[in-house]
Amino acid sequence: MKTKRCENCRNPLGARHAHNARFCSGRCRMAAHRAARRQADPTPSAMTRRRQWVRHTARKMPLSVVGSKVRPASSTDPETWSSYSAVSRSTAGVGVGFVLSAMDRLVCIDLDHALLDGQLRPWARRIVDMLPATYIEVSPSGTGLHVWGFGSIERGRRIRRGESAIEVYDRGRYITVTRNPFENAPSRLADLTRVIADLL
Known part of the structure; x- marks a missing residue:
């Protein structure tokens, strides 16, 4: 079975994470959100x-x-x-x-x-x-x-x-x-x- 990984840091998501979890922590969730915003809007x-x-x-x-x-x-x-x-x-x-x-x-x-x-x-x-x-x-x-x-x-x-x-x-x-x-x-x-x- 393929190990599910955090979409930001790529660390494995352990058993304590929900089945549909995408991130290992709130910090990774916010980092991914900020990166997506930067990609969508390049304005400094x-x-x-x-x-x-x-x-x-x-x-x-x-x-x-x-x-x-x-x-x-x-x-x-x-x-x-x-x-x-x-x-x-x-x-x-x-x-x-x-x-x-x-x-x-x-x-x-x-x-x-x-x-x-x-x-x-x-x-x-x-x-x-x-x-x-x-x-x-x-x-x-x-x-x-x-x-x-x-x-x-x-x-x-x-x-x-x-x-x-x-x-x-x-x-x-x-x-x-x-x-x-x-x-x-x-x-x-x-x-x-x-x-x-x-x-x-």
């Missing part, structure tokens, strides 16, 4: 634990879901931002967005038109290859990448070199979040200070 916890979330329209206008009425949100007014769980539950607009604030050192590098027919353009590949392991996702258009991490630039910058189009922001902007990771991007944020310095 460094972002989801902050109350800097909004919804957005198809035209990328930010929407506030604070209170019972949906209204326009502001990238500079925290009173219009919500928790991640609140915007995830809401059906307003077409998606969610994260507001960058100078308070937390979170930064986003927007690589516009980085993908052509699903393939990374050479200029974008050079940038992606010099990144530390950090969260990267495909933009709503399917042609750009949003690189998330830690850093500081004090004011937004746009850089154009040849066919490359790069924007870097760390405050006063909201960025759409698709939850569609690029390649094998991890669900964590790295320090992008050196990369930003090289780009600027």
